[in-house]
Amino acid sequence: MNYFIDHKKKQIHQRQHAGDRCGFVETPVNKREFTDSAAYIEQLITQKMYSMCVYCRSVQIIIE
Ligand SMILES: [Zn+2]
Secondary structure, eight states, X not given: OOEEEETTTTEEEETTTOOGGXXXXXXXXXXXXXXXXHHHHHHHHHHSOOEEOHHHHHHHHHHO
């Protein structure tokens, strides 16, 4: 699974679900990061107060 990190808004998207509704359009390219490391995502959430994007998360719930 690939993640898309918005460092400006401190939000984490799932790359395959991320879209206009996620609101990262204003985030500059140098504040965007892609990773497939779940450990890194976990670290951002628990230590840096990042949060999962509600839109990407809801898509995942529907699929599951
Ligand atoms: Zn999103």
